[in-house]
Amino acid sequence: MTDKYLVEPDIGFLNEVVGLGGDTLKKCYQCATCSVACPISPDNKPFPRKEMIAASWGLKDRLVGNADVWLCHNCGDCTTLCPRDAKPGDVMAAIRSYAITEYARPKGMAQAVNKINKLPMLLGFPVALIIILGAITGLVNWSPTGEIVHAKFISTWLEDILIIPASIFAVVVFALGLKRFIADIHQNALDAGKTDKEKIDAAEFLKALVRVIPRILKHSKFSQCGENEERATSHMMVFFGFIGLFIVTGIFFVVLYIFGIHGPYSQLNPVKWLANIAGVSLVIGSALMIKNRLAKTDQVSTYKDWQLIGLALALGLTGMLTEMTRLGGAAGLSYTLYFIHLVFVFALFVYLPFSKLAHLVYRTVAMAYAEYSGRKF
Ligand code: SF4
Ligand code: SF4
Structure with missing residues (x-):
């Protein structure tokens, strides 16, 4: 039987990412061009498509503590090739920006x-x-x-x-x-x-x-x-x-x-x-x-x-x-x-x-x- 996964979107997180420069993320239609285009993404579970999906669902826990978000060097290759102008490179940067604020105290x-x-x-x-x-x-x-x-x-x-x-x-x-x-x-x-x-x-x-x-x-x-x-x-x-x-x-x-x-x-x-x-x-x-x-x-x-x-x-x-x-x-x-x-x-x-x-x-x-x-x- 297929495992069920209950999606619990964090709307606050989603809004923050949008405000931090990730406002294009909803345009993504998950074609995966970005993951193919990324020159440094691994073949096994590549980024940034999966991050785009998780971000559009507001899955904060899957993104904030995700090492892949930090492996991205914001080169922009994926953004240039994205057919929907969803700017995945900028979305990744917005998630990193959020993560810094999340881990730093006070x-x-x-x-x-x-x-x-x-x-x-x-x-x-x-x-x-x-x-x-x-x-x-x-x-x-x-x-x-x-x-x-x-x-x-x-x-x-x-x-x-x-x-x-x-x-x-x-x-x-x-x-x-x-x-x-x-x-x-x-x-x-x-x-x-x-x-x-x-x-x-x-x-x-x-x-x-x-x-x-x-x-x-x-x-x-x-x-x-x-x-x-x-x-x-x-x-x-x-x-x-x-x-x-x-x-x-x-x-x-x-x-x-x-x-x-x-x-x-x-x-x-x-x-x-x-x-x-x-x-x-x-x-x-x-x-x-x-x-x-x-x-x-x-x-x-x-x-x-x-x-x-x-x-x-x-x-x-x-x-x-x-x-x-x-x-x-x-x-x-x-x-x-x-x-x-x-x-x-x-x-x-x-x-x-x-x-x-x-x-x-x-x-x-x-x-x-x-x-x-x-x-x-
Ligand atoms: S961000 Fe663009 S290239 Fe990547 S999956 Fe979404 S639509 Fe495709
Ligand atoms: S911006 Fe990041 S995810 Fe996009 S191609 Fe460059 S390194 Fe890969």
Whole structure:
């Protein structure tokens, strides 16, 4: 006898996906062209057709904790070939966007980060924090004189009082979200018959994670994109720009607190070169992303997309201009830009697990899970 499956649509989820750029999903008539067209979908239970069906039925549980949703790299090949203009690539992106909000806690913060009208409040928070903490601790000098040294204006101690707890907060939010995410993708894989292992073997999972890292660094899946091939370049530039800046921050942290060497550091210092290259990469990569998105009028670009690109550009530009104005001797401008840069750095860390940038973590874990479970894609 055929098993019966009671469909329980989650209308709230359906409406959210529609609002996040998946408003075309109802046009799908399930022809499967998209699954055939997708250059990275596996032969066994391919995506995105099954996700289109599940989305149109409002089957939240089958989608939010579905690793396949994250294996999609939003190349747009399926969207171009869809005969119904149902834009499956955009629907997949909308589901990912929903999933980030679903796994991040506190939920109110996740919702606020993704609403444009909350942006002034979200950026105003670090501004107020710097001013208040500066007033309490005396670690902000509003009228520094002499040689331009940013630490004379905002002490490195205050920077660390802000950034270290912000980083810990991001790690904790990610850890809690990933715990639920991994449990859900494993349960979904079991239900769909994609794996027969009842429990995840942590050691094997970590080995799988190590195996996928080189693929992620090489952007090998992005290179398989046909329609949006140029996206790989801009994505790689932003990706390595962020990685470079994280490395630089880590090295200067050690140099300052272990070796007690204060900045500003010489322009001949190789770490400074790395910082400059990473900053330029971030600015050019995000500018290319803007150009690509504006050119792709058939692809949905939501506030979350623009928010991430805007943050990358703002971080790169304020960082580079802070340095250039320091070297040019424009003290007032340099200190102002430094203040703005610090606000963006704080925003990056605190809002990271709730923003589109969280895809970096969720996609990595989903790819590791696919590798672990032997799902070839
Ligand atoms: S999204 Fe388009 S291509 Fe994919 S199954 Fe639906 S109608 Fe066909
Ligand atoms: S957007 Fe690209 S990667 Fe994603 S499902 Fe469509 S064809 Fe596949």
